[in-house]
Amino acid sequence: MSDANKYARLRPDMTPASMTERGAGYLPGLLGIEIIDIAQGVLRSHLTVQKHHMAPNGFLHAATVVALADATAGYGTMAHLPAGAQSFTTIELKTNYLTSTDEGVVVCTARLEHGGRTTQVWDAVVSALQPDRSERRMALFRCTQMILWPRA
Secondary structure (H helix, E strand, O other): OEEEHOOOOOOOOOHHHHHHHOOOOOOOHHOOEEEEEEEEOOOEEEOOOOOHHHHOOOOHHHHHHHHHHHHHHHHOOOOOOOOOOEEEEEEEEEEEEEEOHHHHHHHHEEEEEEEEEOOOEEEEEEEEOOOOOOEEEEEEEEEEEEEEHHHH
């Protein structure tokens, strides 16, 4: 593990099922976001495109893409909180859109780029899953999370 990620270790109690369940009743659950894989420094999720994910122009709403990427990076942060940390909050996010979709499954892979004591930086790629199971990149996302510690 690099020095840039020395504080961010995957918590053994975090599983895809427990993380998906944690979102029930909240925005990730309402959007149908499911965590599909978790490993040291990486978290993957997906959602199946439905009408409520769409913009009136017939394409996937930009906010759906941001919500998927931000939730994926957020779950990644939660699963890699430094020992003793209480929580986290997003302090910056940026998305570059490359294309869109109007059907199917959208997947997100988030990777930890910096796992420090006070901040984590996650990069994510949002892709449309193709019929041959390949992924067509739709958006690139970067998110900075501030680690929250208990007050003294």
